[in-house]
Amino acid sequence: MAHLDHIIVLVPYASLTNPPAWITENFTITPGGQHADRKTENRLICFRDGSYVELIAFVNDDPKNREGHRWGGKHFGIIDFAFTHRTGDAAALFSELQERLDGVDWKEDAIKVEYQPPVAGGRKRPDGKEVKWTVTTPVTTTGYQSGQLPFFCHDVTPRSVRVPVSEEAITHPNGAYGIKQLTIFVDESKIGALSQAYAAIAGVPDSSTGDSYGIFNLRRLIEVEGRKNAQFNLRTPTQQWQVDSMKERGGAFLGALTFCGRVASGETESSRRIDDGNGGMGEVYLDLETLDLET
Structure with a gap:
C-alpha cells in the first residue's frame, strides 16, 4: 500500500x-x-x-x-x-x-x-x-x-x-497535523480510467459508490491520534470556476485541499477556509475534529 x-x-x-x-x-x-x-x-x-x-x-x-x-x-x-x-x-x-x-x-x-x-x-x-x-x-x-x-x-x-521531523517543524499555529483530503477535478471522459488506475497505483480499493467519481483512502505514513487516512477524490467539476480552472490547466485542476487538526473530545469541531483566494490555489480548508476518529 x-x-x-x-x-x-x-x-x-x-x-x-x-x-x-x-x-x-x-x-x-x-x-x-x-x-x-x-x-x-x-x-x-x-x-x-x-x-x-x-x-x-x-x-x-x-x-x-x-x-x-x-x-x-x-x-x-x-x-x-x-x-x-x-x-x-x-x-x-x-x-x-x-x-x-x-x-x-x-x-x-x-x-x-x-x-x-x-x-x-x-x-x-x-x-x-x-x-x-x-x-x-x-x-x-x-x-x-x-x-x-x-x-x-x-x-x-x-x-x-x-523531511525534517523536529517538534518545531511539525507544530503549526493552526494546529494542523496532516492532510485530510485532496480533490482532483478531471474531465468526465477520464474519470473511469483514472479511477481504475488510482486503485492499482495506490494499492487500495475505490470507496466510491458511483461511476462519476472516485474515492481513495491512504493510511498515513506515521500513525497519529486523529483521522487515520488521507483521502484523494476524483471529481468532475460542478461549478463554472472549477470548469474554467480545469480547462485552463489542460484537463486537471487540483482545486480543493483540506488539512486536519485536533480538538479534545467535547470541544467544538469546525471547518473553515484559510486561503486568501489568490494565486490559483482553489480552496484550502482546515477541519478541526475530535481525537476519537477511526476513518
Missing part, C-alpha cells in the same frame, strides 16, 4: 521568499533548498503524520528555468502530488506497480496508464547537506498529464534529511 508523501504548490518566486500572510499565520515553514538542476527552489510545510506540502518556485521567475521542466507549463497553485512507501527498493516497487497496472481490465475506450522507471533527483539544503531520492513519474505522452496522476518519491538519503 502506498502512503501520501507530499503535495506540490507552485508559487511566484517572491511568494517563496516572502510567503503570503495566510500561509505564515497558519503554518510553520521549514527551509528547503535549490534543486540539482538549479531551476527551482523550495520550502516545506511538514506535518506530524510524515507528509508535507512543498512550496516550489522557478528561481527568480526566469522563463528560461521553465524550459524543458516537467512543471514548466503549469499555472500557479497546487500542481502535483507524490506517494511513497515505508520500505522497499524503488526499482522493485516500480516492477510491482507495472504488474498491478498490467493487471487492470481497462475499459474499451480507456487509455492505459503507464509509468516511467525511477530516475535520480536531489537538492542541497541551506546547511549544505545533500538530499537524494528517486522519482517514478507517469507517462504523459499518451493523453495524461502530471497532476492527474501521482508520482512516487523514494528516499536514497534518510527521509529525515529530506
Whole structure:
C-alpha cells in the first residue's frame, strides 16, 4: 500500500521568499533548498503524520528555468502530488506497480496508464547537506498529464534529511497535523480510467459508490491520534470556476485541499477556509475534529 508523501504548490518566486500572510499565520515553514538542476527552489510545510506540502518556485521567475521542466507549463497553485512507501527498493516497487497496472481490465475506450522507471533527483539544503531520492513519474505522452496522476518519491538519503521531523517543524499555529483530503477535478471522459488506475497505483480499493467519481483512502505514513487516512477524490467539476480552472490547466485542476487538526473530545469541531483566494490555489480548508476518529 502506498502512503501520501507530499503535495506540490507552485508559487511566484517572491511568494517563496516572502510567503503570503495566510500561509505564515497558519503554518510553520521549514527551509528547503535549490534543486540539482538549479531551476527551482523550495520550502516545506511538514506535518506530524510524515507528509508535507512543498512550496516550489522557478528561481527568480526566469522563463528560461521553465524550459524543458516537467512543471514548466503549469499555472500557479497546487500542481502535483507524490506517494511513497515505508520500505522497499524503488526499482522493485516500480516492477510491482507495472504488474498491478498490467493487471487492470481497462475499459474499451480507456487509455492505459503507464509509468516511467525511477530516475535520480536531489537538492542541497541551506546547511549544505545533500538530499537524494528517486522519482517514478507517469507517462504523459499518451493523453495524461502530471497532476492527474501521482508520482512516487523514494528516499536514497534518510527521509529525515529530506523531511525534517523536529517538534518545531511539525507544530503549526493552526494546529494542523496532516492532510485530510485532496480533490482532483478531471474531465468526465477520464474519470473511469483514472479511477481504475488510482486503485492499482495506490494499492487500495475505490470507496466510491458511483461511476462519476472516485474515492481513495491512504493510511498515513506515521500513525497519529486523529483521522487515520488521507483521502484523494476524483471529481468532475460542478461549478463554472472549477470548469474554467480545469480547462485552463489542460484537463486537471487540483482545486480543493483540506488539512486536519485536533480538538479534545467535547470541544467544538469546525471547518473553515484559510486561503486568501489568490494565486490559483482553489480552496484550502482546515477541519478541526475530535481525537476519537477511526476513518
